[in-house]
Amino acid sequence: MSKEWQAPPLRDGPVDLFIGILSAGNHFAERMAVRKSWMRSKAIQSSRVVARFFVALHGRKDVNVELKKEAEFFGDIVIVPFMDSYDLVVLKTVAICEYGINEVSARYIMKCDDDTFVRVDSVLSEIKKVSPGSSVYVGNINYYHKPLRNGKWAVTYEEWPEEDYPPYANGPGYIVSSNIARFVVSDFEKHKLRLFKMEDVSMGMWVEQFNTTTPVKYIHSLKFCQFGCIEDYYTAHYQSPRQMICMWDKLKMGKPHCCNMR
Ligand SMILES: *[C@@H]1O[C@H](CO)[C@@H](O)[C@H](O)[C@H]1NC(C)=O
Numbered sequence: 001m002s003k004e005w006q007a008p009p010l011r012d013g014p015v016d017l018f019i020g021i022l023s024a025g026n027h028f029a030e031r032m033a034v035r036k037s038w039m040r041s042k043a044i045q046s047s048r049v050v051a052r053f054f055v056a057l058h059g060r061k062d063v064n065v066e067l068k069k070e071a072e073f074f075g076d077i078v079i080v081p082f083m084d085s086y087d088l089v090v091l092k093t094v095a096i097c098e099y100g101i102n103e104v105s106a107r108y109i110m111k112c113d114d115d116t117f118v119r120v121d122s123v124l125s126e127i128k129k130v131s132p133g134s135s136v137y138v139g140n141i142n143y144y145h146k147p148l149r150n151g152k153w154a155v156t157y158e159e160w161p162e163e164d165y166p167p168y169a170n171g172p173g174y175i176v177s178s179n180i181a182r183f184v185v186s187d188f189e190k191h192k193l194r195l196f197k198m199e200d201v202s203m204g205m206w207v208e209q210f211n212t213t214t215p216v217k218y219i220h221s222l223k224f225c226q227f228g229c230i231e232d233y234y235t236a237h238y239q240s241p242r243q244m245i246c247m248w249d250k251l252k253m254g255k256p257h258c259c260n261m262r
Pocket of ligand 1 (some may be wrong): 167208212214
């Protein structure tokens with residue numbers, strides 16, 4: 001616990017990008033690795049980009065007590081008021097949209113996981129390529145995917161009656177423009193938002209709905225890696241705390257390279 005890793009103060013005006021990071025109560029090591037690596041990006045340290053962990057409550061009280069202390073000390077955790085469960089992850093995504101809109105007035109909102117390494121400057125320049133004010137959905141986009149109907153991760157017909165999923169960006173790293181996030185929050189508050197347990201598919205469904213009234217640019221890039229890391233990545237997934245630190249060391253030298261040890 002060193003002050004060096006505390007979140008910088010928020011600025012008054014709007015921020016370019018808000019990054020919501022899904023995390024779990026007992027993932028202290030994962031959060032520390034993010035704090036010591038890509039959260040050191042200049043854009044975050046200068047508060048042009050703000051990043052926060054979204055953590056739900058743990059079944060063990062002592063974990064929650066530690067979490068509260070950690071949240072107070074580092075100032076970078078949003079505790080969402082329900083018990084952590086896979087079926088409720090989608091509510092964290094809604095909370096990320098809400099925070100990005102209401103607390104920091106972000107132009108763009110990104111969602112990632114605590115084992116995602118984010119190359120913040122490249123993500124920023126990627127979204128700056130689209131003209132300001134246009135609606136965008138950026139990530140590694142799946143088209144024509146279908147729900148698995150069997151096995152451990154089966155999706156029932158009650159949960160998802162349709163044959164196909166909408167086009168959706170993979171969960172480990174995607175970005176939406178603020179008008180899409182505002183639409184999500186507004187429909188949620190009106191109890192009109194359809195929720196599906198897979199948060200990334202849910203976002204795809206909301207964007208599809210938004211696109212029926214306002215055209216959305218879908219920007220697909222494999223550099224938002226779902227399985228591990230590729231050279232010149234925008235985001236890398238399944239990165240251990242050691243890999244995060246290693247990748248950051250390389251990135252500081254100007255080298256967006258992967259680290260292959262665990
Ligand atoms: C978005 O809307 C446009 C215009 O209705 C449509 O042509 C396009 O297929 C939609 N895109 C997606 C990915 O649903």
